Structures are given as C-alpha cells and as structure tokens.
Amino acid sequence: MVDVVFVDDDADVRDANEQALDLQGVVVRACAGASEALSHLTPDFPGVLVTDVRMAEMDGLTLFRHVRRLDPDIPVILITGHGDIEMAVGAMREGAYDFLSKPYAPERLLAAIRHGVAQRRLVLENRRLRAQAGPPDAAALLMGNAPAMVRIRELLRQVADADVDVLVHGETGSGKEVVAQVLHQLSHRRTGAFVAINCGALPESVIESELFGHEPGAFTGAQKRRVGRIEHAHGGTLFLDEIESMSPAMQVRLLRVLETRQVSPLGTNEHRAVDIRVVAATKADLGAAGMRARFRPDLYYRLNVVTVELPPLRERREDIPLLFAHFAARSAQRFNCAVPAVDPAFWRHLMRHDWPGNVRELAHVADRYVLGVQAPAADVHADGEPGSLPERIDRYEAELIRAALVDHGGEVKGTLAALGLPRKTFYDKLRRHGIDRKLYLRPGAADDDAPAEGDG
Structure with a gap:
C-alpha cells in the first residue's frame, strides 16, 4: 500500500x-x-x-x-x-x-x-x-482497547434492539451521551429522532412543559400547542442526562410515562401513546442509601433494567494514546492544519494526568495542542521525578516506544526504523515494559508482525 x-x-x-x-x-x-x-x-x-x-x-x-x-x-x-x-x-x-x-x-x-x-x-x-450496508458500526464511537470498553461495546450490540430502558453511570466527560447515541444508531430506532435533555440545565418552571408539552391556554403565555420532548421522541430514543437532578414531582410523572408509555400534555386530560426507548445518564450512584431521599427507588429500579458502567479515563490509561491520536487528527482536519509532533515529555504528561474531565478533557487538550496553544512545560518537567536513574531511564525508554507506536499505528516496520532497533531487541523491550503493540494498531490496518529475513 x-x-x-x-x-x-x-x-x-x-x-x-x-x-x-x-x-x-x-x-x-x-x-x-x-x-x-x-x-x-x-x-x-x-x-x-x-x-x-x-x-x-x-x-x-x-x-x-x-x-x-x-x-x-x-x-x-x-x-x-x-x-x-x-x-x-x-x-x-x-x-x-x-x-x-x-x-x-x-x-x-x-x-x-x-x-x-x-x-x-x-x-x-x-x-x-x-x-456499509445497513447501519454503521456505531459502537466504534466508543474507542478503546481496554477490557472494560470491549465489554461495553459488546453489551451495547446485544441490547441495542431489545427495546429495554438503559441506565448509564459514569463521571462527567466519560461519554454517557455517546453510549446513548450508539444504542440509538445500532437499533431499529435509528430512523427516528434522538432527543437529548439535560435535566440539570432546565429550570423547574419549564421542565414539565419541555418534557410533556402543553395545549393553548394551559398556563399564562401558552398561546399555541407545544409538542413535548417525550412525544417528539416517538419512534426514537429519549436521552435524559443528569437524571439525578430531576425533582421528585417530575420523577413521579416520568415513572408513569415509563410504566404506561403514554404522555399527557399540560392543559388536557388526553393520553397519547409514545413508542420510545429511554436512556438515562447519571454521575451519581442512584442505588446508594444516601440517594434514597433524593431519587425514587421505584424509578431507579424501572430504569435499571440494563446498566452501563463507564470507566473513568484514569482507569483505562492504555487507551490514551489511541484517543489522543484520534482527537488530534480530527482537530487537524477541523482547523485545517497539521498535527504537531508530540515529544516524549508531553506523552508523559498525558499518561500520568488524572483526567478529572475524562475523554472530553482529553479532546480539548488535543484541540489546544493542534492549535499550538497548549503549554505543557510547566507541568511535565521530569526533574523532580521520584526514583533512581535507571528507573527514570526505563520510564523514558517506554515513553519513546509508545510515542513511536502511536506515530506508526502499531506497524512494526516503521516503528523499528524510527527507533533504530533490531526486531528482537524491540520485542524484548515491549515485554520488559509491558507494552502491547497491538493496542496501537489503527482500525482496519493489517498487522505486519512477521519476522524479517536475518532477524535474530
């Protein structure tokens, strides 16, 4: 090629x-x-x-x-x-x-x-x-080779067409809405609407009208009929983000909708059937004892048919190089510029940072890096790094190998040339540092892991 x-x-x-x-x-x-x-x-x-x-x-x-x-x-x-x-x-x-x-x-x-x-x-x-004929493999949106991400992708494929409601639990920025979008795109509902609501962003005074809709004259200022978000999602998927912030009164009404699959707009006694799948997302543990006073247990159990637990980025650090390369390439395309070379000190910063903002934070870092406004020097200097000199050298060597693997998409030939290493030495170092080369292979790329003549 x-x-x-x-x-x-x-x-x-x-x-x-x-x-x-x-x-x-x-x-x-x-x-x-x-x-x-x-x-x-x-x-x-x-x-x-x-x-x-x-x-x-x-x-x-x-x-x-x-x-x-x-x-x-x-x-x-x-x-x-x-x-x-x-x-x-x-x-x-x-x-x-x-x-x-x-x-x-x-x-x-x-x-x-x-x-x-x-x-x-x-x-x-x-x-x-x-x-591709049929729906795209939307689960590829949840990038990563960490075992937890592999299991999540498989779970989503299994339940996508089952029409069960799903609860997604994860920290801010971990990709909860992406999970909802993947479920929608993999399901037979993909031709319907994907309606997203941030329950924490809607004022209490308007959330009822937003969710359930209203008829003319239902309240002061209601001059014409409004179709609520739940009814608008008919035939598709309703995504409720930050559901833990929903008021007790709204929780009661939502529970009724989930049980009957009917909605009653404000200002009418009419019940309208809705065919929806609900995906609810939360950063709180809704089943914890401390949440019982704030979130109805019956609503929690109604939503908790299938639960997706999204791991924070700090618990799947092996995915950071792949994710950063993806976000940087996407940023370069959007900003119409080249991706700058990534030096080992910056890779060290990426791999050691705790990522409180998770994948969303990493995407923003990639944007800034491609634009040349990321200034990591202040927090990536290794002068004060603990450990002996041989330990520091080992860490530095591992970072260089990971950086070369990212640059070459895990391909052996290019990585060997960039590092100037014989194949046997290269594989010895991979084993010593616990680096899995195949995690860096790009989607669809052929694996050139074949011994070259004369390698020993």
Missing part, C-alpha cells in the same frame, strides 16, 4: 527523497510529473501527495487543485522555494495540508507525511463505516 506519491521533475531530488523515505519505512511512488501522479490517485488513495511547486509540465498548485476536485480530503504537501511561500500559504487556505520551504529537514517531511497518512486513514475508515 503506497503511503506517498512524491512528484518532482528533478530526477536527483526524486531519487534522494525516495531513498530517505524508504529507509524510514515509508512506501513511496516517485513521479516525474503531474500527469503520472494523477494516474495513481483515486478517491480511495490511502496516502499523501507531496509535490514540488515549480515543474515544467504542470505546476504543483495546479496539480493540487486537480486533486481537490478528485477528493478534497487527500492531504497535499507542497514543496516550495523561498519566493513561493506566500503562494503556499494561500494554497493552505484553499485546503492544502502543509507546505515545506526549501531546504527542508528530512525529519520535517517525514513528520508531515506520517501525520497526513494517519489523518487520511481515519477519513477512509469513517467513509467505510458510513458506506
């Missing part, structure tokens, strides 16, 4: 870059001109286009615009001379992925390519999921 189509009409430049990238495990298709390059580019091309700007047959900017029409999500890196920088900046505004000014360091080109390839593969994987 080609990672890079490299275009330059100077044979010496082509050969030098092809050899340098090949030594780093990058598969290159070198082309002498734009026409040749276009013959290798398709909407499912999995890599990056790198092109010189000044070429005789067709210049790089024209080639870039051809590629934009073919597929605007193919990352294009422009190689420019000093006088072309202003033009290259303009091309980035049009959607170019990055540009490098001559002379450029090989490491800079390699980093831009690797980030571009990672982003491209995420784009293609998302397209593949959307294009």
